[in-house]
Amino acid sequence: MTILIIAQHDCDSVDAATLKTIGAAQKIGADIHVLIAGHGAQRAADAAAKIAGVSNVLLADAPQLEAGLAENVEATVLPLASRYTHILAPATAFGKNVMPRIAAKLDVAQISDITAVVSDDTFERPVYAGNAIATVRSADRIKVVTVRATSFDAVSAVGGSAPVERIAAAPDSGLSRFVSRDATKLDRPELTNASIVVSGGRGLGSGENYAKVLAPLADKLGAALGASRAAVDAGFVPNDYQVGQTGKIVAPRLYVAVGISGAIQHLAGMKDSKVIVAINKDSEAPIFGIADYGIVGDLHEIVPAFIDAI
Template sequence: MRNLVIAEHDNVSVKAATLNTVAAAQKIGGDVHVLILGHNAKAAADSAAKIAGVSKVLLADAPHLEVGLAENVEATVLSIARNYSHILAPATAAGKNVTPRVAAKLDVAQISEITAVNSPDTFERPVYAGNAIVTVQSVDPIKVITVRPTAFDAVSAHGGNAVVERLDASADSGLSQFVGREVTKLDRPELTSAKIVVSGGRGLGSSESFASILEPLADKLNAALGASRAAVDAGYVSNDYQVGQTGKIVAPHLYVAVGISGAIQHLAGMKDSKVIVAINKDEEAPIFSVADYGLVGDLFQIVPELVSSM
């Protein structure tokens, strides 16, 4: 049994979600190979080779793979897919863009966002906004899987000594082309990998309050900033900050929810956090049902007091 992990990377280093996906592959059992598809990506392949538990790194390096267009990535994955019993990718925007195409071409059912491995053919995944867990058994000869990174502890990025093997990239499909990318540059930790997250909701009332109330707290805690869908829809911040079923799934060591009522779709994105602190003036707010610590009161008074006491 051999497992192939499609790595997420920036052509220089492997992103954190790949380490969680390797952890899931190791729970399945058998050899774990990591696939790096990019351009001038030798540094990323060398980085992947150091991941603990990886036995081989495959590097497909070509100009048309540089930005990870799904049509080109899919073709190269398919060229080696039948050598593996399991093909895994992180359940990120990049992973979700590629795996459905691979599964369709292999004529197998994709198993999405697994949170546990029960056996090589049986997995758990959340449904109904995380309110239920379904156990899925697959009899497909090749299992195509996306892995929810927050559900698996990341393996060490160091300690491995895998061999790096060159792989011929499939030809450019010509079906799509890269036009441009607008990247939001943040001075804070990345939301999906941060150990502490401070999130704000509609209770903040404005984008100005979002900045003046939450940013000092996040600065004190060296935390990433998040937001509820209500705050995003109200225009307080961009959707890059959104935490929830339709946003980003996070599971930090500490999650501070400020002025967030706790809609089901938001809880689905953060309820696996290790410690949850909720600040809300409504003591009946659903967020308190998942909070480890709750402060009932005026956030405009409580949060500045917290900041001044640190």
């Protein structure tokens, strides 16, 4: 079995989600190839070559691949597909954009958001907002799979010495064009990769309270900031802070939920956290059902006391 990983990268380095996808691939087979599709991406290819467990790196470098448009990435992958038994990518916005098109063009079923590898043709994935786990077996000749990165350990970014092979990029499909990208610059850890996450909900009351109460706690803990959908819908924070089924999936070592009731939509995105601390004035809030530690009371009093105690 030979496995192709479609890497998520910024042309300089390989994203942590890709390292975890390679971790998943190692549970399937040993011969792992990584595709770097981009423009001016030699440094990313060199970084991929150093990843432990990677046996070959394919570099497709062309202007039409710079923006990662699904149509152009898919057209570059298709001529390679027959070499592989599995094609994997992280279940990020990038992977969710590219992989369905590859699966459709190959006329195979995509296996989405896997959380465990049972065998080379059988995988586990969450359904019903994570309330049930489906075991899926695929008889397709090529398995097209997206990987929930939070469910797998990252491989080491160093220790490998794979060769880098340049391949031809497909011509521009002309089906879509890149217009612009607004990238958020963070002074904190990135939400999906953070080891500690502090999230706020509607119980904070306002965006001003969100910043006033949660930012000092996140600063003290060196944490990323997240939010429930209710807080995002209320305009407290931008939607890229959202944790949940329709937001980002996180599984940090420590998750602190402040003023979050624990709707099923939110729990689906954070219940795999190693330790969960909940602060809420409602003792019947569903969040306490999965919390390792719960504090019932006024968050405006508890959080400052929490900060002072750290």
